């Protein structure tokens with residue numbers, strides 16, 4: 001149950017903003033904001049897993065882009081990576097999350113300072129801010 005990889009999507013809209021999703025569980029993460037995603041299943045590539053997860057969680061079809069540099073050790077044997085993506089079909093919907101929000105650099109930075117981001121996802125904030133400020 002412990003081995004594997006979690007893949008998360010840094011989804012950018014055409015206007016440059018980034019999609020954040022508010023976790024509903026577990027209790028210690030509920031209410032905090034993350035890059036949406038989930039576990040890579042046996043036999044899947046990272047990209048395939050991200051497409052599946054974002055379809056399941058947000059009801060959108062995405063085109064996968066370039067990975068973020070930072071990877072995160074969630075626990076021994078379970079690592080998390082993030083991949084940039086764009087929506088090619090659908091409008092993001094909450095099936096598993098409490099809420100969704102499109103943010104620019106200032107909004108993301110303010111949310112981080114207020115402690116509203118899932119702690120593990122904070123490793124990506126420098127790269128996300130750089131993308132958003134491009």
Ligand code: 9L3
Pocket residue numbers: 006007008034035036037038039074080118120121
């Ligand atoms: N996790 C952390 N940040 C994220 C994602 C998608 C997931 N951006 C952590 C939370 C859970 C584990 O990875 O402990 C599995 O994620 P999920 O399947 O509950 O989304």
Ligand code: MG
Pocket residue numbers: 036037038057
């Ligand atoms: Mg998930």
